[in-house]
Amino acid sequence: MTTVLPVAADGHVIAAPDGRPAAVPADWLPGAGRTSVRIDVDLTAVRVSAGELAYVAEQAGGDVVDWHLFAGDRVVAKAVALLRNRDRVRFDPADGAELAYDADGVVARGGATHKLFPRIDPAVIGLVTLAGEEKILLGRNRRRRYFSLVAGYVDSGENLEEAFAREVLEETGRRIRDLAYWGSQPWPVTGSLMMAFTAVTDDYDAVAATDGELAEIRWADRHDLDRLPIARPGSIANRLINEWRDRH
Helix, strand or coil, X not given: CCEEEEEECCCEEEECCCCCECXXXXXXXXXXXXXXXXXXXXXXXXXXXXXXXXXXXXXXXXXXXXXXXXXXXXXXXXXXXXXXXXXXXXXXXXXXXXXXXXXXXCCEECCCCCEECCCCEEEEEEEEEECCCCCEEEEEECCCCCEECEEEEXXXXXXXXXXXXXXXXXXXXXXXXXXXXXXXXXXXXXXXXXXXXXEEECCCCCCCCCCCCEEXXXXXXXXXXXXXXXXXXXXXXXXXXXXXXXXX
């Protein structure tokens, strides 16, 4: 039986009673004209309103939750990313023609003959430790109430290591060394692929002016992490911070 994974525009999905992401029978969401993308042979993700999502969740006996609770789930990440692409990419950048998507809702064509594939923006993030100390560098963005790790998008012409070193210097005024790749995670709500690093700095204090993106920058030890609000579960920042805390 064909099933559908309903996803609201804000990225909310349904958690089943067993805690897993919930797909529902296709006939629960009838109607033509829905934005949809094929995820698997028998699974399609569909865009629904917040009201529809709440109604379907009630019928399924589940709860409406933010997608990030399933950030490690390939199906949910793919669904959120592809539906976001359908919402945002509607015209051919070459000639302005309205795009027509293939039967799976993934690849598009406009007035030109070339295919348009969903865009993924590379981004970097990482955990910076202070040389000789059991401390990590945290920052609080002006738009958020929690502390997280330095992150940012890769500029044209940069490799990943250069991008992370630049972001740390711009946002915190610290220089870093001994960069090492740690892992990656899709972050579909922004169309990003987050590539994570670890690094070391000798700069306790800033040695350069910052760009003002962070409202607060601080060094945190393990005990600080027990009382500070940090990046939410499901994010690669949360995993990096907790892995460091559990080792120390």
